[in-house]
Structure formats: C-alpha cells, structure tokens
Amino acid sequence: MNEVIIADAGLEDLDGLLSHRRPDVQVTLVSATDDGHAVLAAALAARPSVLHVVAHGEPGRVLLGARPLDARSLLDRSWPDARGTEIHIHACHAGAGEAGRLLLDRLAAATGAAVAASSGPVGPAARGASWKLDVRTAPVFTPSPFAGVEGAGARGWAHELAVTGTPTDGNDTLTSDDAADLVNGGAGNDILIGNGGNDTLVGGVGHDTMDGGAGADVFDGGDGFDVVTYENATSGMTIDIGNPANSTGDAAGDSFTGIERWIGSNYNDSMVAGNDPVWFWGHAGDDVQIGSAGNDTLESGDGNDTIYAGAGDDQIYSRADNDVLYGEAGNDLIHGGWGNDLLDGGAGNDTLFGEGDADTINGGDGDDSLDGGQGNDLMNGGAGNDTLTGGIGHDTMEGGAGADVFDGGDGFDEVTYANSTAGVVLDLRNPGNSTGDAAGDSFSNIERWIGSEFDDRMVANDDGVWFWGHGGNDVEIGGAGNDTMESGTGNDTIYGGGGDDRAFGRADDDMLYGEAGNDLLAGGGGNDLLDGGTGNDTLIGDWGVDTMIGGDGDDVFYSGTHDPLPEADIIQGGAGNDTFIIAAQSDAGTVSYDGGAGTDTLRISSDNVTDPEGKVTTATPQIDISGMTLTSVENLDLVGGVRHTVTMTAAQANGFASITGATGGDVFTIAGTAMSGAVTAGNGSQLTAGQVQAETVNGVTFLRIGTDATAGADVTLRFAGGFSADQFQVSGSGITLTGTPATQPPTTTPPTTEPPTTTPPVDNRPSTAMQRIVDGVTEDVKAFAYEGPVSTLQWTFLGDARSEVLGGSDGNDFLNLLGGDDAAAGGSGDDVLDGGSGSNWLIGGSGKDTFFVDGRGTEVTWSTVTD
Incomplete structure (x- = not known):
C-alpha cells in the first residue's frame, strides 16, 4: 500500500507534524502560489491507495495553493480515474454542512475515489480537535498518517488545522480558533481574525485588518496601513495604549506594534492614546476618545461620543448623533457631521465645520475658521482674528476679541456681543470707529446685531439693519435704509435716521426718535419718549407713562399694552393730520392729546384693536374721555360694530369740528348738563337751560344745547350727515341717536387715520x-x-x-x-x-x-x- 500526503507549505510547524508520519508515506508540498488542483490531479493519476490532503479549511473549501478547492473549482478541469483510491481531507470543517457534502460528492464523482473529511476541527484531542473523518462518500479504512501527534513535549504537535485561509502574497482572510495561535498574513492586504485565545497576529506587508477577539493578543502590523478592530466584541471595552494595564474587555492584555488605526466596538468604549499619534474610530455606542500629544485622527461613530484630542494638530470627524468634540491644544480640524454637536477648537488656529443639524461651535483661542453648514448654529470664535460662516439656517455668531469676519450665508443670521466683558462701539458706516470686541470686525449677509450687557453705541450703514442693544444704556443710530432697532434692559436712545424704521423699547426708560421716513415706534416697558420726526409715523406707548410726539406728517398713536390702571401718556401730534386710536377705558386715561397743526382725530373703536406689534386691546364700548385734555383735536371718529357710549365735557364737545361715524344706538353724555323734553328743529339762538335743537346745514347736523338762562346755545355737537330732530332723544346729560342719517356726510372725507402700511418686523429668532x-x-x-x-x-x-x-x-x-x-x-x-x-x-x-x-x-x- 502506498500513501501520499499533499500539504500546505505554509502550515505552522509543518516539519513537526510531518515528522510523525509513517515512514512509507510520501510528501508533496504546495506553496501559496502553486496550482493546488494540478498537484492533486497529478497525485491521483499515480493511483495511490490513500491520498491525504493536509491544509486549513472551512465548510466546503480546502485552502490549498493559489486557489481554494471547492465544489465550483472542481468543474474547471478534468480529473483522472482514481477508483480504488481513498482521498482523506484533513482540514477543519471541510466536510461540514451542505457545502461540505457537495464538495465531497462532487470530488468523488469526478475521480471515482472514496472521499472522507471532518465536519469539526482537525488536530490533537488536547486542542479539542480530532483526526477522525466523520463525513464520507464511501467507507474508508486507512487511519491517520500521523503517529504520536496526540502526545506532549518533543513528540507532540500542539497545533490545529483551524486557521481558515491560506497565507499567500495576495489578499487573504485568515481565521484562527479559540486557542493561542500565530496568524501571519504575509504580503497583501489581509484580514486576520484571532477569535479566542492569546493570539499573535502579524500583518506583514500590505494594508491589513486584524481582530484579536478575546484574550491577550499581540498585534504587529508590519508594513502598510494596518487596523486593529474590536467591532465584533460582545461588550464595551477600554483600550489604553499608553497604560495597557487599564485596558478591559477584549482589549485587556493586548499590545500593539506598527498599528495605524483602532476601531471600537458596538458598545460604549473608552479609547486612550499613548505618546504616539493614533487614529481612533469609536464605531457604535457612546464612546470617549482621548488623543495623544501628537497629530491624531479621531472619528466618532454611531452614538453620542465625546472626543478630547489633546495636544498636536488633530483631525476630528463626527458622524451621526450628538457628539462633543474638543480639539484642545494645536491647530485642529473638526467636522461635526450630522446631529446637534458641540465643537470646541481650544487653543490654536482651528478649522471647524458644523455640517448637518444645529451645532454649537466654539473656536477658542487663536485665529479660527468656523463654518456652521446646515442647521441653526450657535458659533463663538473666541479670542483671535476669526472667520465665521453661517451657511444654511438661522445662525447666531459671536466673534469674541479680535478682528473677526462674519458671513451669515442663507437664513436669518445674527452677530452678538452679549458675552463681551465691556461695552462696544459697532459702526457699520465707518468700521474704523468700532471698539472693544467689535474692533476690526466685518460683515456679510448678517440680518441682526446684538449688543453687550454694557453701554454700547451701534451705528448703521445705509443698508437696512436690525440692532438689539441688549443690556446697558445703549445708543443706536440708523442709516438711510429701513432699520429695525430694539432697546434692551437699560435706558436706551434710538435714532432711526432715514427710511421707514421700526424702533422698539423694552424695559426701563427709553428715547426713540424715528427721524425721517414713515416709522413705527413702540415704547415697551418704562416711561418712554417717542418722537416720530418727519413722515407718517405710528407710535405705540405700551406700559408706563409715555410721551409721544408725532412731528411732521400724518401720525397714528396707540396707548398700546397697559396695566388695568389708566394710561397717563402725553401725546403731541405736531404738524399733519394725526389720529389717536382708543378702544378701552384705560386708553382714555391719557393725560393729554394735543393734535397740533392739521386736522386731527380722536378715534374710538368699539371693536378690539390690534396694533402693529400684534398686541390686542379688548374694547370697552363705554368710554369716558372727560378726564383727557384735548387740544386742537378737530374730529371725533366712531368706528366698530358695537354702538358707542361716549362721555365728554362740554368744552370737548364744542372743540370737535366734526363727529363722524355716529349712527342709531350711539349715546353721548355731556358731563354737567341737564336736558329734558323733545329735541326740536332750529338754530338754537333762543335756547335756554335744558333745551335742545337740531339743524342740518350742508350735510352737517348741529345739535345745540342750552345750559343756562341766557338765550342761545352753550354746547354744540357737529355730526357728519343729515339727522332730523326726532332722531335725537335726550334725558339728563345723555343724548341717544335713534336712526341713521337721512342725508350722507359731505363728500370731503376725514383724513385717513390708518397706521402706515409698513408691517412690523418678523422675528425669526428661535x-x-x-x-x-x-x-x-x-x-x-x-x-x-x-x-x-x-x-x-x-x-x-x-x-x-x-x-x-x-x-x-x-x-x-x-x-x-x-x-x-x-x-x-x-x-x-x-x-x-x-x-x-x-x-x-x-x-x-x-x-x-x-x-x-x-x-x-x-x-x-x-x-x-x-x-
């Protein structure tokens, strides 16, 4: 009987194994570059009694030579007739499963031989393996060709044919078992898997990926870019390259030489560099990475990760989820990726990209470049001459100290000096005048500027700007454009300049000057001064005791939001046809309304009034204006779907040159009068106390009232439209209209009292x-x-x-x-x-x-x- 062994020349300790073969067994070695199929066919052509194939295996495959032997590869050549020969395949798991059965059946059909293989690990029993071949196409009778391999010491062979894959000079995948193995990839870009045990994985030449699994593993990357991965670990771990004793989980006891990149697990890992630069990738889980003093590359993965880059010029890359990224010392590059991330450059000249979603980006010390990307980002350049680019979204940018460059990009973007430690001068017209944290700053695509907590001066250019003074006693000066200017806390002063401006006071006592243009001024809290200047302005007092001056133009006044107590505002209309709109009794608490030159109107609404700020005053149709001082107010205008009850003094009644909008159901109470009897037609020349006469002349109805014994009218109300005497009913001090005017008012319409058509600013702040x-x-x-x-x-x-x-x-x-x-x-x-x-x-x-x-x-x- 003649036997032949065909063995993989790359097997570990092959000489030791072959030293245990029976003396009459011949050996043929197959290298990684040989054609294993051709060697097998040539051996079968010699018709040995038994042909032993010794190599690494996996279900349905034998890793022999340059190309694995499997059911598919058997079809690519012709095979000699080997009937009477037994083929014994000594390779781990080669006979396992459907793939193993197909390999054996097809090899038996191609050669006529009886084929046997193992469904489990092949090797000594001490390794949990066996030399028995339990999967067969026909009975086989020849035992293993090796004797004494089960022993220990000099006669033993303490290895196992369990590393699947054959090392070649190409790209190999080599897998060990759970024992302590040496896996050497050689040349090529290899994948080495240690599984359990204290393995030694050697990458050799090429870009290799190594997974040691459990156990204290030794990794030697060799030449090329080599990676150690823990992504198949079943729990989180700590990998501490500088202090290996701190490592836990699958990384416990591991050591590294020639490794360029480490990959974490799917769980919560801690990855700590040593003295040399590293490339970490956290993979999945909420990971913490700590870089070295060198130039590290640190990547987050899935999960909310935290990265501390340490010293050196580091590169940090965030992926999904909400990560916290600290560049620390050095000139760092930080990418936020998707998620609401925190990016902090630390010291050095850093480059930070927020990328997707709403990020917080801090440049830290140094001349930094910050790019928000997409989303509504919060950006702070810190000390140094920084460049801040908002990108897409509504961004808030703070440059800090230094001469900073701001570009808001798309969206509603803000520049803030709210965290400055002293007041600033922000001069957009003459930037050389800017001081404090605003000194040297330049701006593109910015919609709003926010001052500091101190006393600031903010000066617009001729483009429309939006200023908010924030804290302190600020001065804001508008330009020729349509500006929006807000005071903050403190006693602020605002000058609108040219254009149709909007100025808003807040708390405290502010002074708002609209100057030229059709302006909107709102006092907010405190006792404010509002001065519209030239143009058709709208002035809203809001809370507190306010003084409102319309200036030139047709101005509109609202007392605005108020306490339940009456307002105590002072209104001076100035030149032009001005209108004061009231709806609630609190509005009528205004101390005085001086219309000034022009035809001025007091308008009373029985419907709720919404002012241009959007604040609603709930109407109280019963209005008593007798406590107001009215000067040069020519017109009383009644509007609304609910009928009015208006109380006034005799002097006020005589002062109105026209009452417009009156109709059936309206009631007028003249304080201090006592009327009785029916209203008769007449010019009132003979009236005595308590008598009332009505007369229509040129579309105006004169309602004359006598209050004393002297003949003649003492009080006269002038209603637009023709009313007959019987449409008035009097009782005591009250006059009730019972119908609509029989003739229409004069064709000359009263002056418009609507507010300017400019709308209040849209506040797009988050x-x-x-x-x-x-x-x-x-x-x-x-x-x-x-x-x-x-x-x-x-x-x-x-x-x-x-x-x-x-x-x-x-x-x-x-x-x-x-x-x-x-x-x-x-x-x-x-x-x-x-x-x-x-x-x-x-x-x-x-x-x-x-x-x-x-x-x-x-x-x-x-x-x-x-x-």
Whole structure:
C-alpha cells in the first residue's frame, strides 16, 4: 500500500507534524502560489491507495495553493480515474454542512475515489480537535498518517488545522480558533481574525485588518496601513495604549506594534492614546476618545461620543448623533457631521465645520475658521482674528476679541456681543470707529446685531439693519435704509435716521426718535419718549407713562399694552393730520392729546384693536374721555360694530369740528348738563337751560344745547350727515341717536387715520411656546433663545408690569416677570425664576432651579418659593 500526503507549505510547524508520519508515506508540498488542483490531479493519476490532503479549511473549501478547492473549482478541469483510491481531507470543517457534502460528492464523482473529511476541527484531542473523518462518500479504512501527534513535549504537535485561509502574497482572510495561535498574513492586504485565545497576529506587508477577539493578543502590523478592530466584541471595552494595564474587555492584555488605526466596538468604549499619534474610530455606542500629544485622527461613530484630542494638530470627524468634540491644544480640524454637536477648537488656529443639524461651535483661542453648514448654529470664535460662516439656517455668531469676519450665508443670521466683558462701539458706516470686541470686525449677509450687557453705541450703514442693544444704556443710530432697532434692559436712545424704521423699547426708560421716513415706534416697558420726526409715523406707548410726539406728517398713536390702571401718556401730534386710536377705558386715561397743526382725530373703536406689534386691546364700548385734555383735536371718529357710549365735557364737545361715524344706538353724555323734553328743529339762538335743537346745514347736523338762562346755545355737537330732530332723544346729560342719517356726510372725507402700511418686523429668532394668564385671559406667548451668560439656559421670557401667571417649558428657562404680583412655574428643566417687583409665587418644578427674591421697590411685598 502506498500513501501520499499533499500539504500546505505554509502550515505552522509543518516539519513537526510531518515528522510523525509513517515512514512509507510520501510528501508533496504546495506553496501559496502553486496550482493546488494540478498537484492533486497529478497525485491521483499515480493511483495511490490513500491520498491525504493536509491544509486549513472551512465548510466546503480546502485552502490549498493559489486557489481554494471547492465544489465550483472542481468543474474547471478534468480529473483522472482514481477508483480504488481513498482521498482523506484533513482540514477543519471541510466536510461540514451542505457545502461540505457537495464538495465531497462532487470530488468523488469526478475521480471515482472514496472521499472522507471532518465536519469539526482537525488536530490533537488536547486542542479539542480530532483526526477522525466523520463525513464520507464511501467507507474508508486507512487511519491517520500521523503517529504520536496526540502526545506532549518533543513528540507532540500542539497545533490545529483551524486557521481558515491560506497565507499567500495576495489578499487573504485568515481565521484562527479559540486557542493561542500565530496568524501571519504575509504580503497583501489581509484580514486576520484571532477569535479566542492569546493570539499573535502579524500583518506583514500590505494594508491589513486584524481582530484579536478575546484574550491577550499581540498585534504587529508590519508594513502598510494596518487596523486593529474590536467591532465584533460582545461588550464595551477600554483600550489604553499608553497604560495597557487599564485596558478591559477584549482589549485587556493586548499590545500593539506598527498599528495605524483602532476601531471600537458596538458598545460604549473608552479609547486612550499613548505618546504616539493614533487614529481612533469609536464605531457604535457612546464612546470617549482621548488623543495623544501628537497629530491624531479621531472619528466618532454611531452614538453620542465625546472626543478630547489633546495636544498636536488633530483631525476630528463626527458622524451621526450628538457628539462633543474638543480639539484642545494645536491647530485642529473638526467636522461635526450630522446631529446637534458641540465643537470646541481650544487653543490654536482651528478649522471647524458644523455640517448637518444645529451645532454649537466654539473656536477658542487663536485665529479660527468656523463654518456652521446646515442647521441653526450657535458659533463663538473666541479670542483671535476669526472667520465665521453661517451657511444654511438661522445662525447666531459671536466673534469674541479680535478682528473677526462674519458671513451669515442663507437664513436669518445674527452677530452678538452679549458675552463681551465691556461695552462696544459697532459702526457699520465707518468700521474704523468700532471698539472693544467689535474692533476690526466685518460683515456679510448678517440680518441682526446684538449688543453687550454694557453701554454700547451701534451705528448703521445705509443698508437696512436690525440692532438689539441688549443690556446697558445703549445708543443706536440708523442709516438711510429701513432699520429695525430694539432697546434692551437699560435706558436706551434710538435714532432711526432715514427710511421707514421700526424702533422698539423694552424695559426701563427709553428715547426713540424715528427721524425721517414713515416709522413705527413702540415704547415697551418704562416711561418712554417717542418722537416720530418727519413722515407718517405710528407710535405705540405700551406700559408706563409715555410721551409721544408725532412731528411732521400724518401720525397714528396707540396707548398700546397697559396695566388695568389708566394710561397717563402725553401725546403731541405736531404738524399733519394725526389720529389717536382708543378702544378701552384705560386708553382714555391719557393725560393729554394735543393734535397740533392739521386736522386731527380722536378715534374710538368699539371693536378690539390690534396694533402693529400684534398686541390686542379688548374694547370697552363705554368710554369716558372727560378726564383727557384735548387740544386742537378737530374730529371725533366712531368706528366698530358695537354702538358707542361716549362721555365728554362740554368744552370737548364744542372743540370737535366734526363727529363722524355716529349712527342709531350711539349715546353721548355731556358731563354737567341737564336736558329734558323733545329735541326740536332750529338754530338754537333762543335756547335756554335744558333745551335742545337740531339743524342740518350742508350735510352737517348741529345739535345745540342750552345750559343756562341766557338765550342761545352753550354746547354744540357737529355730526357728519343729515339727522332730523326726532332722531335725537335726550334725558339728563345723555343724548341717544335713534336712526341713521337721512342725508350722507359731505363728500370731503376725514383724513385717513390708518397706521402706515409698513408691517412690523418678523422675528425669526428661535423660540418655544409658553402660556400665561393675564386678567383671567389665557394667552399664547413665545420665549426666545436665551442669550445671556449662563450657558445652561435655553429660553428666556420677560413679563410686563401686569400681574401674570406663567408656565415654563420643558427646557431650562429664564423667567423674569418684572412688575406686578406674579406666579411662575418653571416646569421640568434647570430654571431661573425672577419674580421682579411685587409679591410673587415661584414654583420651580423638577430640575435644579434658582430663585431671585430681593424685594425690589419700596412697597411691602411677600414671595412664596416652592421647589
């Protein structure tokens, strides 16, 4: 009987294995570049009794030579007749499964031989393997050609044919078992898998990928770009290259030489560099990566990852989810990827790209380049001469100290100096005049500028700008364009300049000058001065005791939002045909309205009035204007679908040259008069006390009232339109109209009293919805993105002087209710609640909350705090 062994020349300790063969067994070795099929065919042509194939295997494949032997490859050549020969395949798992059965059946059919292989591992029993061949196409009788391989020491062979794949000079995939194996990829771009055991994986020449699995593994990448991966680990791990004793999980005990990149698991990993530069990729899970002092490349994966790059010029790449990326020292490159990420360049001249979604990007010290990409980003250049590009979305940009370049890109973009440590001068007309953090700054595609917490000066160019003074006593100066200017906290002064401007006061006592153009001025809280200047202006007093001066042009006045107490505003119309619009009795508390030159109107609406800011005044059709001082107000105009009851003094009645809009159902009360009897037709020349006569002349009805014994009219009301005497009913001091005018008013129409057609500015700042209750009425209000010094706060809402009940959002809110006796509930989140003046009830809700209770004002107050 003659036997032949055909063996893979690359098997580990092959000489030791072959030393145990029976003496009469011949050996043929197949290298990684040989044609294993041809060697097998030539051996079968010699018709040995038994042909042993010794190689690594996997189900349905034998890794022999340059091309694996499998059912498909058997069809590519002709095979000699080998009937009477037994073919024994000693390769791990080669006979396993359907693929193994197909390999054996097809080889038996092609050669006529009886073929046997193993469905399990092949090797010594001490390794959990066996030399028995349990899968056969026919009975075989010859035992293993090796004797003594089950022993230990010099006579043993402590290996296993369990590494699937044959090392070649090409691109190999080599897989070990759970024992301690040496896997050498040789040349080519190889994949080496250690599985369990304390393996040694050697990449050799080429770009190799190595997975040691469990156990204390030794990785030697050799030449090329080599990668160690833990992506098949079953739990998270710590890999500490500088202090290996700290490594855990599949990385415990691992050591590395010639490795360029490490890949984490699908779980929460900690990856720590040593002294040399690294390339980490966190893969999946919420990972923490810590770079070296060198130039590292650090990639997040899926999950919310945190990266600290350390010193050196590092590259950081975020992928999906919400990552926190710190460049630290060095000139770093940071990409945010998708998700709401935090990018912090740290010291050095850094380049940061926010990319997708809403990111927070901080340049840190140095001359940095920040690009927001898509989404509504918050960007802070930090110290140094920075370049900030907003990209797509509504971005907020802060340059910090240094001469910064801002380009908002698409969307509504803001530049803020809210965190400056001193006041700034921002001069868009003459940038050389800018000081503080604004010194040297330049701007493109910016829609809004925000001042500091200190006293700022903000000067527009001739393009339309939007300024917000923020804190401090600020001065804002508009240009020739259509500007929007907001005061903040503090006593601010605003000059609109040319163009149709919008100026908004907030808390405290502000001075708003519209100057040229058709302007909208709104006082907000405090005792404000509003001066429209030239043009047809709209002035809204809002809270406090305001002075409103229309100036030249046809101006419109609103008392605006107010406390339940009457307003005490002073209105001076100036030249032009001016209109003061009132709807509630509180409006009529205005101290004085001097129309000035022109034909001026007091308009009373019985319908709710919405001013150009969108604030609604709820109408009270019974209006008493007798407490107002009216000077040069020629027209009383009644509008609305509900009939009016108007109380006035005799002097006011005589002062109106025309009452327009009056019709059946309207009631006029003349304080201090006593009327009786029927109204008769006549010119009133003979009237005595209590008598009333009506006369229509040229489309105007004169209603004359006698109040004393002297003949003649003492009070005269002039109604536009022709009314007959019997359409008036009098009783006491009241006059009731019972019908519509029989003739229409004169064709000359009263001056327009509508506000200018300019609309209020659209505020595109990020906001969240809240609700408050004022005077029993529930209102939907907005809280805007917080822009103050406390980094944890998200939303801010400023109340007013009324008594409010306010409910916060689910985020971290700053709620300042200003005046009034208020109640506020912060809800969930870490909130800051400030009741302001008055007696307040503050409820923190869940989260870590902060309360301000300081007894502002001179009145006696109380506050209740619940947390």
